[in-house]
Amino acid sequence: MTIHATPMIVERLAAIVGARHVIGPDGDQEPYLVDWRGRYRGTAEAIVKPASTAEVAGVVKLCAELGFAIVPQGGNTGMCGAATPLNGRPNVVLRLDRMNTIRAISRLGDSIAVDAGCILADVQKAAESADRLFPLSLGAEGSCQIGGNLSTNAGGTAVLRYGTARELTLGIEAVLPDGSMLDLMTSLRKDSTGVDLKQLFIGAEGTLGIITGAVLKLFPRPRQRSVALAKAEDIEAVLDLLALARTELGDRLGAFEVMSRGQVEVIAEHVPHVAIPFALDAPWFVLIELVDTLRGIDLSAEMEAMLASAFERGLIGDALVASSEAQAAALWTIRHSVSEGSKRAGYVVSHDSAVPLEHQAEFVRRVEARIAALRPEARIVMHGHLGDGNIHVLAILPGIAADQRETLAPIVSAINRAVDEETAALGGSISAEHGIGIANKERLNHVTAPREMALLRQVKGLLDPRGLMNPGKVLSD
Structure with missing residues (x-):
């Protein structure tokens, strides 16, 4: 198929x-062409904001007509390059910023219907x-968008x-690669009328269609x-502390959350506005939060009783229970600063x-x-859930300079291979929450059974036979 010239796609978009909502090659496209970590950079014929x-x-139909690939992009806060365009193939970056309406809230049904471009914090x-x-909570919640949250699960x-x-x-709600709309905006809690089609798009990173709306649980x-x-x-x-907390505190x-001492040291060194109110004299630090929907229950007393029991069993050496909301927020700020601190400390292979x-201890x-x-x-260093x-x-x-990063490929590959081999050997997954994108697609091939990969490609081929949706992500193509 002949690809039409860039001016034509800009004009038709x-x-x-509206002209104000299209950025052509002569405009400031830079924020949309590079990922959050600055590792992947591409080019685009246009940035379009429906x-x-x-x-x-309409945008998808036009791109399908002209043979342009489409790269859906939310807040562009991802860790794996899933929202970054690639070089070598004419494409359009489709941003959802302007689709930011809260469509409906049901207190009775405990649900909220939103546009996919809504910022997570605004939905909260x-x-x-x-x-x-709405309990989804991330370090990037002030800028990430619901569409991206769902697309990466x-x-x-x-x-x-x-x-x-x-x-x-x-x-x-989703737009399919041919430009048709799929309306699955139900708030039903029970529905056994067949395959749950929405699950095809959650976690697919925009490779099967573009999520434009969602009904979420409250x-x-x-x-x-x-x-x-x-x-x-x-x-x-x-781990023994986790088991004790579950036994004594239940669904409260x-x-x-855990952080290794090295991880907290990185934060202390590179994020100076974050106060560390304790001595870094233990290998592991555990952040525990209890919540309850009822009033009149002394959660701090419950927390202290559990921690006292843990101390008596030799599971912990010391603990600090927040005495105010401000102190609780300060403890969480430490946990939410891991990405910022690590990014400043050097080249991160995460x-x-x-x-x-x-198998967690063995891992x-x-x-x-x-x-x-x-x-x-x-x-x-280590941190996580x-x-x-x-x-x-x-x-x-x-000490890795930007112009040295190309030479890092074999180093990164060797580290990834070591971690992935141990993960697979212990029955784990190489991506719990960040997705695949560009960064992990080759790794996905190495750890996924051939039949499973073949089935994924069959689904991709069925919904997007021309490979226009977010090419080069998740599956190697």
């Missing part, structure tokens, strides 16, 4: 969305205005209690919380592994040993 599902459909605020909770810090984005979604708002930070001598003690356990909890020890053997100079089996293992390589 402008006819759909304001409605109908306009998205809208739920709060209805005295409800985002996790975050509340999965232990509420589940991932997949579990928080009741219905979606929950009763917690009326109180208690936050604590505890110190532990080894990962086995941390809202979050159970991993998003999840393994069954019974931690084995990957640390293998990375240290490969790269003795690497600073190995231990309550749901997801620890992020980071190898930070200091």
Whole structure:
């Protein structure tokens, strides 16, 4: 198929969305062509910002007619380059910023219908205005968008209690690669009329279609919380602490996050506005949050009793229970600063592994040993959502200049291979919440059974036979 010249695609896109909402090659495209970590950069014939599902459909139909690839992009906060255009193929970056309407809220049905371009924090605020909770919570929640959250099946810090984005979604609206619209915007909690088609698009990273709207689950708002930070001598003690907390506190356990001492040291060194209110004298730090929807229950007393029991059993050496909301927020700020601190510390080779909890200690020890053997100079730090089996293992390589990064490919590949081999051997997943994108597609091939990969390609071929939707992501093409 003949690809028409760039001016024609710009003019025709402008006819759909308005000239103000199309950025051609002569405009400032830079923010849309590079990923958050600055590792992937591409080119685009145009950046287009539709304001409605109908306009998205019009853009997709035009691109299909002219043979242009489409790269859906939300807040562009992803870790794997899934929203970054690639070089070598004419494409259009489709931004959803203008699709930011809260369509409806049902307090009775505990649901909220939103445009895919709504910023996550705005959805949280809208739920709060209805005295409800939308529990998805990420470090990038002030800029990431719901469409991107669903497209990567985002996790975050509340999965232990509420589940991932997949579990928080009741219905979606999507535009398919031919420009037709698929309306699955149901708020039903029960529906056994066949295959749950929305699940095809959640986690697909825009490779099967563009999510334009979603119906999300809401929950009763917690009326109180208690936050604590505890110190532990080894990962086995941390896991025993998790088991104790679940036994004694039940579903009041809202979050159970871990940081290695090295990870907190990185934050202390590189994020000076974050205060570290405790001595870094233990190998592991555990952030625990309890929440309850009832009033009149002393959660701090429950937290202190559990921690006292843990101390008596030798699981923790010390603990700090927040005495105010300000102190609780300060503890969470430390946890949310891991990405910023690590990014400033050097070139980060990060991993998003999840393994069954019974193998978590073995995983931690084995990957640390293998990375240290490969790269003795690497600073190995860890953080993550231990309550749901997801620890992020980071190898930070200091002193790497931007023009040296091409020479890092074999180093990164060797580290990834070591971590992935241990993950697979222990029955885990190489991506718990960040997705595949560009960064992990070759790794996906290495750890996924051939029949499963073949089935994924069959689904892709059925919905997007011309390969126009976000090419080069997830599947190698």
